[in-house]
Amino acid sequence: MSSSTVAKEVKLPVKAFGWAARKASGVLSPFTFNRRATGEDDVTMKVLYCGICPFDLHSIKHSDSSEYPLVPGHEIVGEVTEVGDWVRKFKVGDKVGVGCMIGPLHSCSDSDKGCKMEPAMKCCLQNIIKTYYHGAPSLTYGGGLSDIMVVKERFVVRFPDNLPPDAGAPLLCAGITVYSSMQFYGLNKPHIHLGVVLGGFNGHLSHLAVRFAKAFGVKKVTVISSSPAMENEAIQRLGADSFLVLGPNNQDEQMQAARGTMDGIIHTLPAVSSLHQDHVLPFLTGLLKSHGKMVQVGEPSNPKDLPHFDLFMEKTHLLGGSSATKRMKKTQKMIDFAAEHNITADVEVIRMDYVNTAMRRLDRADVKYCFVVDVANTLTSSTAGVPKLEIMKWNAVAHWAWDMYDDTCAICRFPIMDLCIECKAAELAISSVTTTRRECQVVWGVCNHAFHLHCVSEWVRDQRICPVDGKDWQPHEPVH
Numbered sequence: 001m002s003s004s005t006v007a008k009e010v011k012l013p014v015k016a017f018g019w020a021a022r023k024a025s026g027v028l029s030p031f032t033f034n035r036r037a038t039g040e041d042d043v044t045m046k047v048l049y050c051g052i053c054p055f056d057l058h059s060i061k062h063s064d065s066s067e068y069p070l071v072p073g074h075e076i077v078g079e080v081t082e083v084g085d086w087v088r089k090f091k092v093g094d095k096v097g098v099g100c101m102i103g104p105l106h107s108c109s110d111s112d113k114g115c116k117m118e119p120a121m122k123c124c125l126q127n128i129i130k131t132y133y134h135g136a137p138s139l140t141y142g143g144g145l146s147d148i149m150v151v152k153e154r155f156v157v158r159f160p161d162n163l164p165p166d167a168g169a170p171l172l173c174a175g176i177t178v179y180s181s182m183q184f185y186g187l188n189k190p191h192i193h194l195g196v197v198l199g200g201f202n203g204h205l206s207h208l209a210v211r212f213a214k215a216f217g218v219k220k221v222t223v224i225s226s227s228p229a230m231e232n233e234a235i236q237r238l239g240a241d242s243f244l245v246l247g248p249n250n251q252d253e254q255m256q257a258a259r260g261t262m263d264g265i266i267h268t269l270p271a272v273s274s275l276h277q278d279h280v281l282p283f284l285t286g287l288l289k290s291h292g293k294m295v296q297v298g299e300p301s302n303p304k305d306l307p308h309f310d311l312f313m314e315k316t317h318l319l320g321g322s323s324a325t326k327r328m329k330k331t332q333k334m335i336d337f338a339a340e341h342n343i344t345a346d347v348e349v350i351r352m353d354y355v356n357t358a359m360r361r362l363d364r365a366d367v368k369y370c371f372v373v374d375v376a377n378t379l380t381s382s383t384a385g386v387p388k389l390e391i392m393k394w395n396a397v398a399h400w401a402w403d404m405y406d407d408t409c410a411i412c413r414f415p416i417m418d419l420c421i422e423c424k425a426a427e428l429a430i431s432s433v434t435t436t437r438r439e440c441q442v443v444w445g446v447c448n449h450a451f452h453l454h455c456v457s458e459w460v461r462d463q464r465i466c467p468v469d470g471k472d473w474q475p476h477e478p479v480h
Contacts, residue, residue: 012036017379018146019355020069026061028355031069033142035150043090043156044082045098047379050144051075051169051347052355052371053204057362073144073373074100075172077165087153095159098144099172099331102151145355147379157332160339167344170204170370171335174345178209178266179334180327181295185264188216192263195244195287198225198234204370205268205297208345210238213266215341222262224284237346246283255283262287265294345370351378410467411455416442420452446474 012034020031038044056072076098080090090096159168182188194213198206206223213221222242223234231243244258265284285294338344347370350358358371408414412421419427423440444450449468451459456467456475464473 014148014150016142016146016148018071018142019352019379020071020142020145021060021066022069024061024066024068026057026359028060028072028145028359031071031142033069033071033146035142035148038082038084038150040084040086041153042084042150043080043087043096043153044148044150045076045078045096045156046081047076047078047144047147047149047375048095049077049166049169049349050373050375051173051345052358052362052373053170053173054362055173056143057359060359061363071142071146073146074098075169075174075372076144076149077159077169077172078149081148084153089153090156090158095161095165097157097159097168097172097335098149098151098155099157099176102149102155145352145373145375145379147375155328157328157335160336163335163339164344166349166372166374167347168335168338169372170208170345170347171338171343172331174204174370175208175212175338175343176331176334177297178205178268179212179337180330181266181297182209182212182216183330185293185295187264187266187293187295188213188218189263190217191219193220193222193261194218195222195224195262195265195284196240197246197265197267197284198223198230204345206266207238207369208343209266209268209297210234210240211343212338214239215337215343222258224265224287244287259286260289263289263292265292267294267296345372347372349374353378409452409455410449411451411459414452416450416452420454422454423452443475445476447471 014035014037016035017032019028021028050073059066060070060072080092080094083090187194196206196209210221220241222244223240224244224246226246228245234240234243349372352373361367407416409416419440441453443453447466449466459467460473466473
């Protein structure tokens with residue numbers, strides 16, 4: 001069944017409100033849209049918190065495949081408000097989570113049992129509906145930066161009561177990514193030595209990888225970073241056993257002693273990171289034992305930078321992260337495991353109206369470690385109080401004026417800041433602008449009525465009253 005066929009069958013009668021990017025600039029703003037009504041196997045939820053992932057930034061700003069308007073957000077924690085007649089696992093009031101997908105694009109004959117064969121698995125993975133999927137103009141699903149979500153029951157996970165909804169939200173993407181990769185490649189065994197590359201842009205992956213590794217009972221966890229300042233953070237806060245500085249100078253004793261000691265490395269850095277720019281990927285592979293595994297869970301590196309010779313000679317394996325974000329049973333197991341071992345993300349909780357600033361900070365890796373939006377308490381269906389424009393910079397301009405009622409001289413009817421009629425005539429006759437302007441002064445009285453000095457001087461020779469209000473004329477000192 002094609003996406004266009006699905007679009008014809010699905011009605012979108014439910015009003016929803018969120019923040020959306022309207023174009024590739026990536027700027028988010030208040031947006032009203034529609035969601036489908038709760039179906040027989042649907043769960044409708046009120047969104048409480050939604051994490052911001054680097055992929056959200058990529059989707060709203062850098063992706064050629066994005067369609068606008070786009071409501072991002074795929075690390076969603078909420079409360080069930082309605083369930084369909086066929087739903088059995090959830091009830092109204094339950095706390096639930098939703099990750100990067102919300103339903104199947106079409107049914108699979110093996111979907112209820114789960115895919116057993118690789119071709120079937122590939123079929124299912126290629127035909128899921130992403131959380132902010134655009135299948136056709138009339139079939140638009142917004143992500144978690146909105147007030148409500150409607151999700152197929154299969155793609156909802158139960159959120160344990162002891163797991164904080166704000167600090168637990170990033171587990172639905174970053175958490176399952178590292179958890180699944182460590183399990184899939186056997187990097188969760190008690191006897192191994194595991195390295196975790198700590199990075200800024202993908203710091204949400206690395207710090208969760210350390211915490212999961214310690215919860216698995218891994219014998220030794222070494223954090224690898226290009227910043228020596230991160231050592232105390234890695235050991236004291238994240239619980240790592242050791243710390244290794246990796247950078248341009250990779251020949252010190254600590255680095256040499258670490259070579260060939262690690263069974264695996266969780267590599268979270270994107271290809272644009274400083275580590276790749278310094279061409280130190282070969283040094284990372286050098287830390288692995290023979291047949292060691294380096295799992296890339298960040299954005300994959302450029303193949304031309306891969307140390308093919310080292311991989312061949314040292315018999316190490318460079319692997320891609322496991323796609324467990326598509327396997328809901330494993331996601332539920334991960335959430336339960338995290339709740340049991342008190343594993344949460346380090347988060348900076350923000351308001352919805354701060355989301356554009358957060359995206360810019362995320363783009364320059366200025367976050368430690370995850371942004372999470374407090375959707376329930378800061379998203380309002382009214383745009384009142386929401387600025388239409390976000391002021392990035394302003395320049396102050398001063399404007400001064402005389403403290404007076406009139407801008408023209410009531411006697412000669414010329415502008416008060418211009419020459420009086422006498423001076424203007426002199427200017428035409430003498431062509432001496434400087435001298436004439438210096439002599440044409442302005443004077444005003446206590447009544448705040450202003451006149452050219454030449455004009456009012458002639459006036460008061462005959463009568464000592466203000467030409468405007470007829471009151472006694474009392475001048476202030478004349479000014480230039």
